[in-house]
Amino acid sequence: MRLAWITDPHLNHCDLADWDRLVSLVRGGGYSAVLISGDISEGDDVVFQLRRMADVFDLPIHFVLGNHDFYQSSIATARAAVIEASRSHPRLDYLTDSAPLTIADSVALIGEDGWGDATVGDFENSPLRLQDFLLIDDFQAAPTADWKSILIRLGLESSERLKEKLEAALANHDRVLVATHVPPFRQACWYQGRTTDDFWAPFFVCGQVGEVLKRAAEQHPQKRIEVLCGHTHSPGVAWITANLTVTTAGAQYGCPGIAATIVIGPTEIELLGFNRRP
Numbered sequence: 001m002r003l004a005w006i007t008d009p010h011l012n013h014c015d016l017a018d019w020d021r022l023v024s025l026v027r028g029g030g031y032s033a034v035l036i037s038g039d040i041s042e043g044d045d046v047v048f049q050l051r052r053m054a055d056v057f058d059l060p061i062h063f064v065l066g067n068h069d070f071y072q073s074s075i076a077t078a079r080a081a082v083i084e085a086s087r088s089h090p091r092l093d094y095l096t097d098s099a100p101l102t103i104a105d106s107v108a109l110i111g112e113d114g115w116g117d118a119t120v121g122d123f124e125n126s127p128l129r130l131q132d133f134l135l136i137d138d139f140q141a142a143p144t145a146d147w148k149s150i151l152i153r154l155g156l157e158s159s160e161r162l163k164e165k166l167e168a169a170l171a172n173h174d175r176v177l178v179a180t181h182v183p184p185f186r187q188a189c190w191y192q193g194r195t196t197d198d199f200w201a202p203f204f205v206c207g208q209v210g211e212v213l214k215r216a217a218e219q220h221p222q223k224r225i226e227v228l229c230g231h232t233h234s235p236g237v238a239w240i241t242a243n244l245t246v247t248t249a250g251a252q253y254g255c256p257g258i259a260a261t262i263v264i265g266p267t268e269i270e271l272l273g274f275n276r277r278p
């Protein structure tokens with residue numbers, strides 16, 4: 001079982017040559033499926049890009065959405081369009097909308113978009129505000145004083161959906177692969193070889209999803225949870241507990257590629273291209 005892991009391809013920033021290169025990487029890699037951890041495009045283009053990938057790659061595509069996938073839209077509208085597209089295309093699997101999928105013997109795949117949920121770091125004193133606030137209807141239509149509570153609510157919704165799936169997956173599998181867009185821990189929120197500071201953390205860590213993952217790992221010490229995420233565009237690995245690892249993949253605008261080949265072995269999940277020994 002070999003999966004091509006792609007994160008943050010931002011296909012709206014790509015020209016035809018970038019697209020052709022991505023297609024030959026995916027089609028020439030002997031993969032059985034593709035896993036995408038969000039920021040596929042923007043809200044007005046993401047369904048087109050998903051259908052195009054499913055048709056051209058000719059492989060199952062398991063994916064979550066990132067914050068950019070809701071740009072030029074509201075979150076509910078973009079998500080509903082992607083759910084509809086995914087349910088009507090046999091090769092598209094929007095993990096946020098899907099039950100745990102057994103991808104190998106005793107290995108489950110689950111996923112959840114996640115959101116920088118303002119629960120880690122210092123939202124009040126941070127001078128940073130993302131484009132999200134200008135380009136996603138939910139924020140644009142709300143007073144700035146409400147932004148923090150919207151972020152917290154989005155993170156809570158993500159954590160509740162993930163909790164249910166994680167419990168179901170752990171009940172029947174020894175290993176669970178979790179795809180999400182936003183790093184769930186500060187230690188997994190890499191930028192140029194360092195982890196994030198208090199000003200970036202509110203927008204780059206989904207703390208409530210992290211809580212759910214950590215609790216599940218502690219409650220199931222014999223089981224293994226592997227989390228794959230993106231969003232920071234910088235790579236790194238974080239060992240949160242003995243049985244919970246988070247790998248963050250890098251990305252570059254206009255240069256979509258395969259961040260790693262995921263090889264599901266009989267006892268280990270290997271990520272070719274990452275040194276993941278603690």
Ligand SMILES: [Fe+2]
Binds near residue numbers: 008010039231
């Ligand atoms: Fe991104």
Ligand SMILES: [Fe+2]
Binds near residue numbers: 067181
């Ligand atoms: Fe992102």
